[in-house]
Amino acid sequence: MIDLIYFSWIRERIGKSSESIETGASTVIELIEELKKKDVRYSEVFSDLGSFRVAINQELTNFDAPITEAKEIAFFPPMTGG
């Protein structure tokens, strides 16, 4: 099981802040494709890869990253701290 966590408008549009899933995906991009097939909310949120970022186990990474060691995967828009 992997915990998926969503922030900001991604959380709002998906309608939940987290969920636990089973996946056959081996990379982030495969996981995204899998989620997009699940529901229209996911396909809308993840339609533009330039509009969001991903972190695996709380570390910023890229869409090609393997998720085999992932316990927690977070999706969020570009950060606006400061």
Add this chain to the structure above:
Amino acid sequence: MHISVQNEFFDFSKEVETFSSKLDNIGALVTFTGIVRGEKSKTLDYMLIEHYPGMTETQIKLIVEETFKRWKICDALVIHRYGKLEPGEPIMMVATASQHRKEAFEAAEYLMDYLKSRAPFWKKEVLNGEGNWVKAGSGDEAALRRWS
């Protein structure tokens, strides 16, 4: 190094006082405070800041550690708030202390650039009951590249 991620209001002058009172033999102290805009213009009811607990603290620590590697600074302070913030309230602050001003200024700027786009915070501006997520600025990534 002092890092605080908090919901509570902070008084930046008191924070600077506490920070600098622990330092010895410094020649420069630079501080920056970010404040919620719109106090008088009423262009904002309040701001909501969301963050990623755990990752936020880790990322800020990494950013501060990198700052110490790059500049000869004596100490650094980062305070960043989350939750509901009213116009006029402080959002965050950084302080850097060094022997000479160049290091303190550059280190503070570096901290600010990285906190802006590498610390997992997201701001939402609320006006007349309607919320808008603040978009990252087009210059934010460019600001990071100047340090590489």
